[in-house]
Amino acid sequence: MPIRIPEQLPAQDVLLGENIFTMDSLRAANQDIRPLEVGILNLMPNKIETEVQLLRLLSNTPLQINVDLIRIDNLAPKHTPQSHMDAFYHDFSSVAAKRYDGLIVTGAPLAHLDYRQVKYWDTMAEILDWSERHVQSTLYLCWAAHAAMYHFFNVERSLRADKLSGVFEHQVLDPHHELLRGFDPYFYAPHSRFGHISCEAYAAVNELKVLARSDEAGAYLAASQDNRKVFVTGHPEYDPETLHEEYQRDLNSETPAVLPQHYYPDDNPILEPKVRWRSHGSLLFTNWLNYCVYQNTPYDLNLLASHAGKRGNK
Structure with missing residues (x-):
């Protein structure tokens, strides 16, 4: 959240030069504050685990958030009780008339x-188009990031022969971008995917900018100029044991098991x-909520369509 400081205080210029968000008294006095409305389109088969991971990150902020869990179809989830879905999830059709400050679209095991x-691709495409009119900023994770690149910009992914799995070092490319405020120049993040889109392919889209990358994993974070589309190719939400559980699952299936890189000490899965x-991961979600959502969304969400593209109204 921003620091409110007096106008003309010399510290303001210093803090702004360090990419720290400050707010003068006039802007603070004109803020309209209400709970944020955030939707989660959960495409993962183990929906309860993914819910916990994402809600943990969303809760690490002083902002009050109302969350809607959204499902893309009525098919019985593979690893989630139907009773859970019926009790806690909204069909997309039931929220299609609603507007959201933020939307998170998860990954999916569809590499x-x-x-x-993909059996629900038509609905997925409908939701992606809907988000441009009904959502201030959408965060696409892993498979969803590649799917959105294909849908909006006709950028095809390639498929790796082996899964990219592990925890990789990434470099911040634009330390003054809002999404990267407070980041160290280098940071770690998990990946678990077969799909790949090169940094050059992202950079070739005039509307987009690559914000962080890895020598081993490639592009990690990219965003549109207006921050209404944010692409994360990894899994900042993962729990400590998630990659281990995926590895154990692959060992017991027909899927070739790939030992996660830079994850186990000495690459020993017993450790x-x-x-x-x-x-x-916590900082990335906090920055997204504050700078891409809260600082830009209109107080009256009914004005969202006319508000698209405007910045800094909070």
């Missing part, structure tokens, strides 16, 4: 399917994993 082969990404 080897062409987008058009407890190194956890060095959770503070970055």
Whole structure:
């Protein structure tokens, strides 16, 4: 959240030069404050686990947030009780008339399917288009980031022969971007995917900018110029044991198991994993909520369509 300081205080220029968000008294006095409305389109089969991971990150902020869990179809989830879905999830059709300050679209285990082969692709495309009219800022995670790149910009992913799995070092490319406020120049984040879109492919889209990348994992964070589309190719929400559980699952399936890189001490899966990404994940979500959502969303969400593209109204 911003620091409110007196106008003309010399510290203001210093703090702004360090990419620290400050707010003068006039702007603070004209703020309209209400709970944020955030939707989560959960595409993961184990929905309860994903809910916990995302809600943990969303809760690490002083902002009050109302959350709607959204499902894309009525098919019975593979790893989630139907009773849970019926009790806590909204069909997209039931919230299609609503407007949201923020929307999170999760990854999905659909790496080897062409987008058009995904059984709910038509609905997915409808939701992506809907988000441009009904959502201030949308955060796309992993598979959803690639799917949104394909839908909005016709950028195709390539598929790796082996899964990219592990915790990789990333470099901040634009330390003055709002999403990266407070980041160290280098940070760690988990990846678990077959899909790949190069940094050059992101950079070729005039509307987008790559904000963080890894020598091993490639582009990690990209955003549109107006911050209404944010693409994260990894999993900042992962729990400490998530990559381990995925690895154990693959060992017991027909999927070739890939030992997660830079995750176990000495690459020994018997040892407890190194956890060095959770503070970055928390900061990324806090920055997204504050700078891409709260600082830009209109107080009256009915004005969202006319408000698109305007900045700094908070």
